[in-house]
Amino acid sequence: MADSQTHRSAECRICGSSVVFQFAARNEELWRCRACGFLQVAEEPSPETLDAIYSQSYFTSSKYKDDPVALSRENSRRLKMLSECADAHAEVLDAGCSTGDFVAYAKDSFQMYGNDYSEFAIQLAQERNPELADRLMAGRLEDSVWSDRQFDAICLWDVIEHIWDPVQALQDLLAHVRPGGAILLSTPAADSMMARALGVYWPFMTPPEHLSFFSLDAFKAAARAAGNCQVVSYSRRGKWANLAFIAYKMGRIAPKWFPTALLRPFQMWPLKKISIYVPTGDILYVVIRKATAPATVGSISS
Template identity: 30%
Template sequence: MITGEKLISGCRLCGADTAGEPITDGLLRRCPSCQFVWTASDLPPPEQLYDSAYYETDGYQDYFTSARQRRYESIRRLRWLRSRVRPATLLEAGSAGGYFLRAARDAGIDARGVEVSDAAASFAREQLRVPVRTLRFEDHEQPVPVDVVCAFHVLEHVTDPWRFLAAARAALPPGGWLALEVPNIASAAAHRLGSAWPAIAPEYHRWHFTPASLARLLTDCGFDVVARDTTFSRFYWQAPARLRNVRNLLFADFAASRSLRVTHPGLGDLLRVFARRSGDGRTVDSLQARPRPSQRSIHERKHP
């Protein structure tokens, strides 16, 4: 539900004095200096957006009943994570219905989650029997540092990515790992499909990252980027989904990249990053206090 439009009086990534140039039929704005992209319309707080309807019809098609697909995605993400690090403890930010946590715990990892949606967190606890707290990750205080913080398709949703990453940093020891996956606005599919690219999702996604802008954000927030790549959505599709999407995303991917590989240095529509908490002595409070441009409404646009 879009409740209004906002004008950012400066880029929140580089601090440039700009309202951003409209792109993708005016749905998004892009900083002309650093190319950071944000959604033009204001959004309700996450607690209101991610109710049971989001998981059943609005954001997903029957998320809670598509267990086979969710398990498949989770196993692939866990395999990717363990290709770089073998954690004993793990904290997932935005753990949704808990499928990744279930896969991690089944692999012997002490995995726990934080989820803002009460509907999703309740499902994780009651149906999958995994430990999930219901609150914003930014408000979570981790009593003992964990080896890895994971966030899969979460950073684009949060109100304040800087505060979110400060919380992730606080949950890690120096050298601890952060594993992220977000949509890639610089992908082949995004360029080809424009406003029809499904991952724009302006009703839910506030921020839109490229490999360069995400790396800059992580560096600003006290992380060292160790590895990054992109993958195409079909990496997570089972056979029925591949057939359903062959005319849109699959064609767009191949037409721009001329490759049937599932990974690519920059053209895949999913951006994946491994980063480590730097040991430069910066405190969480100093990272949270970093000045950023303000937002001001240019007009209200109410929708039922």
Template identity: 30%
Template sequence: MTNEPTRDGAAGATPCRLCGGPTAPAFSARDRNHRISPESFRYVSCAACGTLTLADVPADLGRYYPASYYGVPDSADAAVARDENAAHRLELLRGLVPQGRLVEIGPSYGGFLELARRAGYDVSAIELDAGCCRFISEQLRLPVTQSDDPAAALTGPYDAIVMWHVLEHLADPAALIASAAAALAPGGMLIAIAPNPESLQLKLLGGRWAHVDAPRHLALIPLAALAGEGAKHGLEVAWSTTADEDALRSNNFGWSGSLAASTQNETVARGLRLGGELVRIAVAPVERRGQRGASYTIALRKPSR
């Protein structure tokens, strides 16, 4: 992996954020996506489950989420239109859970949530950001709970709990998996999308991989580790992939974003993004095999009684 200079400190002293196991140094990374600061952040790898954990979480982590991180739509239709992933995620949901009570964790401005409501689901949300909560409540007129602890905010029973690129931001992902398992109705599904730390891109790019997104991503959890954590609470893998539409978009951003982030010159960056697209095309046959895509989608089912 590509390494950058790290801060001082014993990386092995940081326990795995998923399973609590011992860790060893993996790589370091800077905030290449938003450039909030020039600091370097250490990631460590768990010997037991393979999860990558951010070792030195900033005390002021909130400042690494700039106002532009979200961006405010001006209507429900605009919220749906700006979410290029909403339609195929809804198609995935309908194939797994055709109807019922749905909660989305971390919906941002609720584009997917609104589309699910229009498809007939009984929807609600749990969201950290106050502005997003206000939009969901006032513009979408949907129930939303503002909370920085989604595990505690889940009430249930839910037929579906969905979280699209949320787990990697959580201080305690294991607690959320446990809470979600308890909150699901029998036969219900927990559906999640997350960056894939077993991807070809991470192996080649290391700390320069755009999906590391230091320091906002606190843990990069392997698909098998997440499945194992679910199994501890009685959840079974119903479906998983690293080659769906979400993964294809992640592949593109992973190559283009990683290369473009190496410069602050926008003209050069445009050329590098194009170069990243050419790399993506060249390695696409490899990324589609053996769980090498830049992200994975997994559906965990709670058995029916």
């Protein structure tokens, strides 16, 4: 863990204001901005650490095993959100597309493209969507792998919390959104009651996998810092998940409380097939629109 004294005068990666130490989780220091409330991991992980995190096992663990009910309900929510922001058959980039679940779900409604940090994940996405293989690319989001193309919309489903410099990432993405186009995202809501109550035991508190934790105010500050865009809608929701995924999260966050032997039955049929809606309100959904489009702030439908 980094020396805390090194970071006491550090600046917020969003607004440049001073930050204050909050707590340590998984041997990483978390610091909160005094101005915008952005909660951030203090030390940037090395490329070697990122490669270890996003190895093949990350995409083949119980976290990513298919659950038709939970995946369908989540993707249905996301597709409805996208349909409210873009015309039918618009060109859409799923940035951080993982193994291509949403690409496969939305490809009949939109012209879908995708990229992900992991070459292994993209290989699986291409196998799942062979007709779109040339539209699915591996590479870091910040590297702007789609440098020669603009899109009507870009989706960031559970991605921005993995990014060290979210403002730069938003600026890179906005450069590839057509005027009036939208960026749609979901991310853990660090200002939710669940997050505040559980603290280091919050299921999404998994540094250095997650590096950036947003309240709504922090995300609005990030959008302002990125420039040329405006938050036009937002909501906080729970999540559909199967018992296997819930058990996976419990074991990862608090292994002493939830040892493998205790959670193993939840990974087995038929329990792992049971999906429930968990009304945590700790997932933030946001739409930002690139300049030239009218903007009204409010809540999106479920």
